[in-house]
Amino acid sequence: MTRLALLCASLLVLAGCQEESFDIQSQIGPDPVLPEPQQYLLPPMKIAKVVGWAQGEKPNVASGLKVEALATGLESPRNLLVLPNGDVLVVESRGPNLEPTTRPKDLIMGWIMSYAHGEGSGGNRITLLRDTNGDGVPDVRTVFLDNLFSPFGVALVGQDLYVANTDAIIRYPYVPDETKISSPGTKLTDLPGGPIDHHWTKSLVASPDGSKLYVGVGSNSNITENGMEAEKGRAAIWEVDRASGRSRIFASGLRNPNGLTFEPQTGALWAVINERDELGPNLVPDYMTSVRENGFYGWPYSYYGQHLDPRVMPQRPDLVATAIVPDYALSSHVAPLGMAFSTGDSLPPAYRGGAFVGEHGSWDRYHFNGYKVVFVPFKDGRPNGKAQDVVTGFLNEKEDARGRPVGVAIDKSGALLIADDTGGVVWRVTSAQ
Amino acid sequence: MERLATNGTNPRSTASIAGHPIHPMLIPFPIACFVGALITDIVYWRTAEMMWSTFSAWLLTVGLAVGAVAAVFGLIDFLGSRAIRAQGAAWAHMIGNILVLGLSLINAFVHSRDAWTSVVPTGLILSAVVVLILLFTGWMGWAMVYRHRVGVSP
Numbered sequence: 219m220t221r222l223a224l225l226c227a228s229l230l231v232l233a234g235c236q237e238e239s240f241d242i243q244s245q246i247g248p249d250p251v252l253p254e255p256q257q258y259l260l261p262p263m264k265i266a267k268v269v270g271w272a273q274g275e276k277p278n279v280a281s282g283l284k285v286e287a288l289a290t291g292l293e294s295p296r297n298l299l300v301l302p303n304g305d306v307l308v309v310e311s312r313g314p315n316l317e318p319t320t321r322p323k324d325l326i327m328g329w330i331m332s333y334a335h336g337e338g339s340g341g342n343r344i345t346l347l348r349d350t351n352g353d354g355v356p357d358v359r360t361v362f363l364d365n366l367f368s369p370f371g372v373a374l375v376g377q378d379l380y381v382a383n384t385d386a387i388i389r390y391p392y393v394p395d396e397t398k399i400s401s402p403g404t405k406l407t408d409l410p411g412g413p414i415d416h417h418w419t420k421s422l423v424a425s426p427d428g429s430k431l432y433v434g435v436g437s438n439s440n441i442t443e444n445g446m447e448a449e450k451g452r453a454a455i456w457e458v459d460r461a462s463g464r465s466r467i468f469a470s471g472l473r474n475p476n477g478l479t480f481e482p483q484t485g486a487l488w489a490v491i492n493e494r495d496e497l498g499p500n501l502v503p504d505y506m507t508s509v510r511e512n513g514f515y516g517w518p519y520s521y522y523g524q525h526l527d528p529r530v531m532p533q534r535p536d537l538v539a540t541a542i543v544p545d546y547a548l549s550s551h552v553a554p555l556g557m558a559f560s561t562g563d564s565l566p567p568a569y570r571g572g573a574f575v576g577e578h579g580s581w582d583r584y585h586f587n588g589y590k591v592v593f594v595p596f597k598d599g600r601p602n603g604k605a606q607d608v609v610t611g612f613l614n615e616k617e618d619a620r621g622r623p624v625g626v627a628i629d630k631s632g633a634l635l636i637a638d639d640t641g642g643v644v645w646r647v648t649s650a651q
Numbered sequence: 652m653e654r655l656a657t658n659g660t661n662p663r664s665t666a667s668i669a670g671h672p673i674h675p676m677l678i679p680f681p682i683a684c685f686v687g688a689l690i691t692d693i694v695y696w697r698t699a700e701m702m703w704s705t706f707s708a709w710l711l712t713v714g715l716a717v718g719a720v721a722a723v724f725g726l727i728d729f730l731g732s733r734a735i736r737a738q739g740a741a742w743a744h745m746i747g748n749i750l751v752l753g754l755s756l757i758n759a760f761v762h763s764r765d766a767w768t769s770v771v772p773t774g775l776i777l778s779a780v781v782v783l784i785l786l787f788t789g790w791m792g793w794a795m796v797y798r799h800r801v802g803v804s805p
Contacts, residue, residue, distance in 0.1 A: 257768055259760035321705050322712040323763040443765035445701045496765060531699045531767040 371422025385411025562632025
């Protein structure tokens with residue numbers, strides 16, 4: 219047994235060394251370096267303890283920027299929508315907790331993950347923030363919509379407000395400048411929710427002409443360990459007809475797509491994708507990509523085009539042959555959950571033309587990755603250059619989590635908003651001048 | 652094999668309740684669990700139906716848990732009696748079963764992987780090797796009781 223313990227320990231050390239010598243920058247960009255997949259007895263794991271923000275503490279911002287809290291004391295704020303009048307909707311959401319304990323592993327993982335997410339049970343509502351005098355401090359804060367079921371995506375088309383709960387899209391009548399919706403809403407369509415509901419966040423965006431809604435529906439497992447039947451309609455982006463509620467799969471093979479948004483110059487749909495775990499600390503890189511109609515992006519059978527995942531059986535060579543290589547890797551396990559294209563011109567010129575990405579942060583590698591908001595410069599509607607750190611310091615010097623960024627948005631003044639679920643804060647980043 | 656019990660007394664079990672040794676009461680659980688895990692591994696290998704791999708994972712977990720308790724009582728018997736320690740069968744039984752528990756622990760970690768490689772090929776091979784070792788260590792255990800009368804009342 220001692221020998222076994224020694225063997226395990228040396229394997230861990232080896233894995234740690236290998237991780238350290240790997241250049242993370244080599245996995246940021248259109249052509250990431252992909253090491254060989256590894257399988258573990260005990261996969262690498264490191265969870266940040268949640269400590270929250272002390273009074274007056276703020277994240278760090280890149281030079282030329284400053285950051286202030288727009289609102290604090292929120293219940294797990296994960297997503298943001300800026301309304302035409304400048305009001306900010308904050309989606310405060312908790313997972314539906316429908317995942318059963320199927321395997322001995324689930325007992326242990328459940329315990330570890332509760333450590334990462336901290337305490338708390340409130341939320342599942344949308345809070346409205348209004349800054350009447352434009353000083354960056356909201357003077358109205360109301361509960362805009364309550365009693366939602368693990369909501370995430372929210373979109374406004376004309377006077378119809380759509381909320382993507384984890385199991386359905388609900389339409390509410392929106393009256394401009396109202397601070398509360400009391401209508402019970404109408405269901406537009408069901409979405410894959412329980413049972414299990416492993417990746418539960420349903421990102422939502424309306425097409426520029428407002429006729430269609432696009433919904434991110436994450437997989438129901440890491441890599442099909444809950445069976446293929448559980449994956450029906452999942453790991454996909456759905457297109458929902460706004461008038462009829464009819465839906466179809468717009469693109470598939472996207473393990474956990476979030477941050478759905480239209481690139482302003484080309485009008486293409488983009489998303490950030492959380493890729494699979496437990497193939498190594500540097501595999502598989504999460505990515506952002508333009509999403510092609512009827513495109514297949516590999517999950518579960520392959521990643522980054524035709525790289526086969528050894529854990530999936532039976533394989534589907536016919537599908538793998540068609541798998542599209544995504545546009546831009548963000549590096550492994552950073553967990554991108556929000557994306558917003560930079561519009562407006564109030565931020566410094568370096569941030570014009572590009573996308574902000576909220577990286578929730580890693581748990582399945584020995585060195586933390588993510589836990590920041592980055593900016594990916596774009597040119598002619600395509601990524602052009604390395605992702606740059608914009609907002610960091612969500613981990614303190616002891617590597618405890620003060621907060622974790624999720625959804626990002628650009629407000630009416632052009633400032634960058636960041637939903638920080640662990641910290642319970644919405645941050646507002648503006649030009650330092 | 653020669654009879655090691657001397658002076659007409661049988662080797663005594665130290666960990667026993669009212670003369671009933673505890674170790675043999677517990678060992679059917681790990682044996683049935685580890686044999687069952689081999690069967691469910693084989694079925695998963697043939698069907699790729701995740702349910703069977705899940706069964707294997709639980710069987711390994713329960714087998715390890717009860718097996719560890721059985722090992723503790725077995726070890727108490729082993730250490731508590733010079734007559735037992737003098738038997739080659741006892742040594743073979745113990746070393747073999749430590750190997751069984753060690754390999755099954757590794758196997759449980761292999762089974763904690765997701766999907767196909769939780770079983771094929773490493774998990775399946777480990778499950779089969781464990782059952783082969785169990786045939787041998789079981790034989791040795793039976794030899795201790797049925798030939799050398801370990802724990803049998805005088």
